[in-house]
Each structure stands twice: as structure tokens, then as C-alpha cells.
Amino acid sequence: MSKQKIRICSILLFSIFFFKLTYLGFSPTISGWFINGCFLLLAALLIKDIKYLFSSEYRWINIFVVAYCAISILSVEMNVDYINNLLVMDWEGYYISGVQSSKGALYSSVGLVMTALFMERVSVLGRVEVMLRTLLCCMGVLLVFTDIDAMQHVVINDSIDGYMVGNKFAVCYLNLYFCSLYYMLHPILRKKEMVLLSLFLLILVIVSIHTRCSTTLMGAAVFIAMAFFVKKKFRAAASKPRYVFLTLFVCDILFFFFTPWFLQFEVVQDFIVNVLHEDLTLTGRVDIYLDIQDAFNESPWIGYGVGNSGIMSMMYAGVYDAQNGLVDMFLQVGFLGCGCFLAILGLLLKQVGDSYENVYPIIVLIYAILAISMVEIPFKHSFIFMTFLLLSKNRPMLIASSNKKNNL
Numbered sequence: 001m002s003k004q005k006i007r008i009c010s011i012l013l014f015s016i017f018f019f020k021l022t023y024l025g026f027s028p029t030i031s032g033w034f035i036n037g038c039f040l041l042l043a044a045l046l047i048k049d050i051k052y053l054f055s056s057e058y059r060w061i062n063i064f065v066v067a068y069c070a071i072s073i074l075s076v077e078m079n080v081d082y083i084n085n086l087l088v089m090d091w092e093g094y095y096i097s098g099v100q101s102s103k104g105a106l107y108s109s110v111g112l113v114m115t116a117l118f119m120e121r122v123s124v125l126g127r128v129e130v131m132l133r134t135l136l137c138c139m140g141v142l143l144v145f146t147d148i149d150a151m152q153h154v155v156i157n158d159s160i161d162g163y164m165v166g167n168k169f170a171v172c173y174l175n176l177y178f179c180s181l182y183y184m185l186h187p188i189l190r191k192k193e194m195v196l197l198s199l200f201l202l203i204l205v206i207v208s209i210h211t212r213c214s215t216t217l218m219g220a221a222v223f224i225a226m227a228f229f230v231k232k233k234f235r236a237a238a239s240k241p242r243y244v245f246l247t248l249f250v251c252d253i254l255f256f257f258f259t260p261w262f263l264q265f266e267v268v269q270d271f272i273v274n275v276l277h278e279d280l281t282l283t284g285r286v287d288i289y290l291d292i293q294d295a296f297n298e299s300p301w302i303g304y305g306v307g308n309s310g311i312m313s314m315m316y317a318g319v320y321d322a323q324n325g326l327v328d329m330f331l332q333v334g335f336l337g338c339g340c341f342l343a344i345l346g347l348l349l350k351q352v353g354d355s356y357e358n359v360y361p362i363i364v365l366i367y368a369i370l371a372i373s374m375v376e377i378p379f380k381h382s383f384i385f386m387t388f389l390l391l392s393k394n395r396p397m398l399i400a401s402s403n404k405k406n407n408l
Helices: 003-018 028-052 056-087 103-125 128-152 168-185 191-210 214-228 232-238 241-262 266-275 285-297 309-317 325-372 381-391 396-407
Strands: none
Touching: 003 028, 003 103, 003 128, 003 381, 028 103, 056 103, 056 325, 103 128, 103 381, 128 168, 128 191, 168 191, 168 214, 168 325, 168 381, 191 214, 214 325, 232 241, 232 325, 241 285, 241 325, 285 309, 285 325, 309 325, 325 381
């Protein structure tokens, strides 16, 4: 795979997961044609590499990727009539949308399979830097316009929509992903790189404050702590799957079911009120967590379909957001889909092994997103795309640089 081919594939994948022509005012139809074209061109470029999809090194990762995609498509198809019946109901002024066919789920699923295949091939060929630099350039260009638009946006009554890339969370997550990509290209932080990364993180904090996205501030705090203050021996431990899953358990499962108990502690109350500037119901999240548990009984195995978690949250809790990352994913793809997602994440972390320093910035991103997932829904396909960068462990330039440093 040539450098030019890697650059083109990187641009196409970025367009699929992070960019829509609707951002520039084009109609959804034209935007759909653009995405279709990206998929077709990407498929044409990677068709010869499909034989590597189930190679021994990444076989189990790809098996669970395909399984996750199959469940995503199946869950949409099996719930299409149920969701369409809900869409015609009166939701008191709310605009409710859902995936009404398997087309959207099929596209996103194909995108995930292509992402896995592409990043595996790039890693094997040792050309990770080409991919990372291309993704960073694409995201940087988009981010310039996105942040300018966000800072000009007048926030009224904590409104979340109306931004160039969708809502305020999309804006802040894009900034967080950019910081991760820059850090990924410069995991050995020297003075210049540390100053620039600090500047990008400062922009993230400013944008988060302006858009009143307090949860991203929590993710930024985790990112800063792990990037600048965690020592090497603790970095190795943080990269182990068991500690990532322990954090996931505490942030999403334990917090979801035991939030009322946590709120009894004064230190927790102080953090919520004085740091996050939220009320002690976490802006109504406590009631949401209690009400939405009823949705678990209806379709536990495959969920209600990708893109349909919002309408199910509205139906059971009266809000268009489950306010918890893993719960939102459960509503979309059920126990089976969540199990496949966790298996993919675990296998990606396991294959890193002793090369954790090469992908530590993505480890940092994962912990930051896990912190956010306590009270928001960041487990989008764009995040899954970013976790696949854990495959970028084979980095000859970085290894050579590290060896040179050790020999001095």
C-alpha cells in the first residue's frame, strides 16, 4: 500500500466518520451522494486487501467487528415497524428521528469494517505516521472553522444545537480527538510539543466553557492528568484491559445504578456543585437513570437499533438522551452488541502489549471518554474509529527515536 493510497484512504475515512456536506449548507441528498461516493472509492481502494481481514494476527478482533456490525443492522431491521409507529406519536414539540431502515446502519457498519482492515494493513506495513499526519491535517482544517463558529455562537438557556458540526458535544469531542491525534504523533513530549499540546488543550477548555459543556471539562482534566503527570510505570498499568474495564464499570455501570447512594457523600456533592456547576440531580439525570431501566426489559439482546436510543429515552424517561454512554449503546444494540464492543476494545488493548508507549495517547483518550460517559453518550462510531488507532503500535520512526534517546 503506497503512501498516496494511505493518504486517500485516510481522507475518505475522515469524511465518513467526521465530516458531512450538510455542515456547509448542502442538502441531505447531496451529502448522501458524497458519502456514497466515499464508500465506493474506499471499497475500490481496499478490495485487494480484503483477504487480510481474517489473518491470524487480527482474526478475533475482526470477527467481533463483523459480529457487532451484523447486530447493528439486525437490530434496526427488526425494530423498524416499532420505531415508525413511535415516530407518528405526538412528542409535544420535540423533533424525534430514528433510523427507519437498515441503510444507515449498513453504511456505518461497512465503515467500521473498512477502518479495521485499513488500520491493520497500515500497522503491518509500518506506515502509521502517514495515516496519522493525514488525519491530523483533515481534523485541524475542520476544527479551525468549527471553533470559530462555536465561539461566535450565542448560547441561550444552555442550548446544545446549532453548531457547524451538530451540537456542542460534537464540537468539544472533535477538539478532544484533535488533541489525541497531535499527542499520538508526538508521544515523547519535548518542550515544543508540550507547549503546543497545552495550547490545544487550552482551546478545548475555552470552547467547552463557552459552549457550557461541563462534562468535556471533566474529560479534559483526565486527559491533562494522564498526559502530563502519570509516570511510566503507571502508564503500563493503565494500558492493561482490566484497568480500562474497571474504570468502565465504575463510570457507567456502578454510577448508573448507584448514583443516589453516591450523592450522599459531601465530597461528591461539592464536586458536582462547585466544579461541574450542576445541581444535585445532575440536571435531572438521577430521575432519568431510574426511569430508563424499564427499557431494558423490552429488547435486551439486540436493542432497538442504531440511532434509535433517543426515541426510546424519550419514551421511557421523557428526555432525548440516556445520559450514560454504555446505557445508550445498550438501547441501540443490546447485550450482544455491547458485548462485541467490549470484546473489540479488550482485544485492541491486549494486542498493544509492551508497545503501550506508542499508543499511550489513545489510552489517555479512552480514559477521558470513559469519564465523560458517566453522564453523557460519547460512544459514537467516531470514538470507535479512534480506538482502532490502538492498532498503530508498529511505529518504526518512534521506536528509532526512543532507542536513540536511550543510547545517549
